[in-house]
Every structure is written in structure tokens, then in C-alpha cells.
Amino acid sequence: MNRDADAAQQVVVGIDGSDTALAAARWAGEYAASTSSALVLLHAVAGLNWHFLTEAAAPQPTEGTDDAVLGPVEAAVRAAHPDLDVRSVTVRESVGGALRDASQRARLLVVGSGTDEDILGSHVVRITHRAECPVLVWRTAVARRTGKPLPVVVGIDESEDSRRALTAAFETARALHAPLQVVHMWELAPAVGLGYSQGLMDWQLLDLLQTQQRRRMDELVAPLAKEYGTTHVTEVFQDISPAKGLRDLSREAQLIVVGSHGSGRIATSTLGSVSQNVLSRAECPVLVVR
CATH class of the missing domain: 3.40.50.620 (HUPs)
Structure with a gap:
């Protein structure tokens, strides 16, 4: 070599x-x-x-x-x-x-x-x-170990930086013999418009957006799941910011994975804008991928 x-x-x-x-x-x-x-x-x-x-x-x-x-x-x-x-x-x-x-x-x-x-x-x-x-x-993870490996959690959006973070998460989860939790967070108001803040909701639009996001996640995850064979779950969390969502999940994880930059189509799903927040406030180790 x-x-x-x-x-x-x-x-x-x-x-x-x-x-x-x-x-x-x-x-x-x-x-x-x-x-x-x-x-x-x-x-x-x-x-x-x-x-x-x-x-x-x-x-x-x-x-x-x-x-x-x-x-x-x-x-x-x-x-x-x-x-x-x-x-x-x-x-x-x-x-x-x-x-x-x-x-x-x-x-x-x-x-x-x-x-x-x-x-x-x-x-x-x-x-x-x-x-x-x-x-x-x-940093020391706050989650209690129960005999089973704690999950590796990766937050993704639709950016190229996020794709690299997802690949690194699969590699790391395999190395740690840990399950992988793939998550996408978004806030409703920016996604469905001003009607949400006024108590009105276009439920059909909301269902369409959720379906589209789930499909995009599956398209990103499926090839890597096949390649790495890592046990994984994918979840979409609505009406929560990526920073808060990942901080909350860090309490039950052994590692959080984020991209260093990048922005998705929904403005609030910008992992680059939350990486520093997660880095300083997560309650487990954080892997920042570029």
C-alpha cells in the first residue's frame, strides 16, 4: 500500500x-x-x-x-x-x-x-x-445502555452534504455494530403556508408533502441499506426544527451524524445551519461530515 x-x-x-x-x-x-x-x-x-x-x-x-x-x-x-x-x-x-x-x-x-x-x-x-x-x-452519552447497542442517528435533508452524512452514518453504524436511525425533520408553517399560523390547514397538501418526503428518504436510503446491510429505520418528524429534533434524539443515542453544510428545498431543513447547534448541545458524541 x-x-x-x-x-x-x-x-x-x-x-x-x-x-x-x-x-x-x-x-x-x-x-x-x-x-x-x-x-x-x-x-x-x-x-x-x-x-x-x-x-x-x-x-x-x-x-x-x-x-x-x-x-x-x-x-x-x-x-x-x-x-x-x-x-x-x-x-x-x-x-x-x-x-x-x-x-x-x-x-x-x-x-x-x-x-x-x-x-x-x-x-x-x-x-x-x-x-x-x-x-x-x-462526549459521554447520557443514554442508559440496556445490553443492546444504542442507535446511531443521522439527520438528512436533500443536499449533497446530507448524502455524504448518510453514507458516513451507514459506515459508522456498521463499524459500531449499531442500528441506524435515519430522520428528517421539518416545520409545518414554512411548508404549508400562512394558513397554518391562522388556524387553517390544507390537509391534502400536508399529506402530499409527507408522502413526497418519505419517498425521497427511501430513495436515498435504499441503495445504502442494500450495500451495508445495516439494521435501520427511517422516520419523518413534522413540526419540529432539525436542531431541536436531533438534540432530543441525542438523549437516546450513542452518536449523532450531521452534515457540515447544505440546504434542502424546505428552508428550515438546513443541516448546515444546525450542525453547530447540535455540536455544542447534543447529549452524545457528534460526527460532522463534509
Whole structure:
């Protein structure tokens, strides 16, 4: 396998010494093992501006577990997955810049949501917006496990970005051995006109819209369901915004998947406009796909 192909199979985790980053690395280790990927633990140490130095003089990435921040994390991941290809890398670069650069060569970037006190936690939104691969923002899911895998939930509209999110959701659900819940949310007033707000409803139009949305969802989902063979359900939720609907579903999910941009024919079904809302307020990990 050539170097570029090998890099495309890397899962990169940002490590800052926090408990959240350790938990994110544990999740990433499980995912990497399930997808036959290498795991890269990346610790960025901001320092002097090295741009005035020659290339030969500039500090280069170092590998190994001598770093006191990376060592315990690598040990924990290796204990859980002895056969996993784990690499620890320390770079002298800003956190945002290091993770953005790493995202150019990764299949998935994983960061802990953390808090503003954590080095990575204060950079999550910026990292997610600048990354060039899907980003998994890890946080502890509030849903109680009952012995069965919690579902992966993906919100879709009719955009190309949403199609990519749907594909990533099927891939992720398969890797996690989890059922997939495909959902589409829309608000009635923009869909059926001013009559709704005045207490009037064109029920025939409403039924037609619901039928059309269900058909479009089925057309998107059917080919992927056949390809991945993942257990799934599709649902249309009416009179609820995508942001609120996905936040509500996050309480019973192990992962929410959203697209980073995109807009559907119904203006309020714009996943790009809610991705940041879901990213900051969901009650489980969030995968943002671009």
C-alpha cells in the first residue's frame, strides 16, 4: 500500500492531557480496530513562530511515548487493543493548525468536547469548521445502555452534504455494530403556508408533502441499506426544527451524524445551519461530515 493510501486509513485523535481526550482516544481505538485503521495520537505544543527558520532548522514531528501527555494514553489504548497500529506524535504547532494539517491525511479526526479549561475543548468549533475530513466530537452519552447497542442517528435533508452524512452514518453504524436511525425533520408553517399560523390547514397538501418526503428518504436510503446491510429505520418528524429534533434524539443515542453544510428545498431543513447547534448541545458524541 502506498503512503497516501495508508494515511487515508488513519484515525487521528487530538490529545491534550485531559480525561476527555483519554476517553476520546479509547473510543477512537475501538473504531480504528473495527475499521482496520491505524490510530494516531497527536499532541500539539504551541511554541515559537518557526516560520523564519530554514526547513532544516524547524522542529519536526517526533514519535514515541516519551511525551508525558501521550504515554499514558497510548498505554491505555494498547492495553485494550494489543494488535492495533498505534502511533504517538508530538508537533510544535498550534492546536488548530496541527489538527487541520492532520485532517488532510486522515479518514477521521477525533477530539474531545471538553470544557473551555481543556486545551482542545476551547478549539472544538474552530477545529470542526477547518478540518478536511469528518470530525467526531466525543462526549459521554447520557443514554442508559440496556445490553443492546444504542442507535446511531443521522439527520438528512436533500443536499449533497446530507448524502455524504448518510453514507458516513451507514459506515459508522456498521463499524459500531449499531442500528441506524435515519430522520428528517421539518416545520409545518414554512411548508404549508400562512394558513397554518391562522388556524387553517390544507390537509391534502400536508399529506402530499409527507408522502413526497418519505419517498425521497427511501430513495436515498435504499441503495445504502442494500450495500451495508445495516439494521435501520427511517422516520419523518413534522413540526419540529432539525436542531431541536436531533438534540432530543441525542438523549437516546450513542452518536449523532450531521452534515457540515447544505440546504434542502424546505428552508428550515438546513443541516448546515444546525450542525453547530447540535455540536455544542447534543447529549452524545457528534460526527460532522463534509
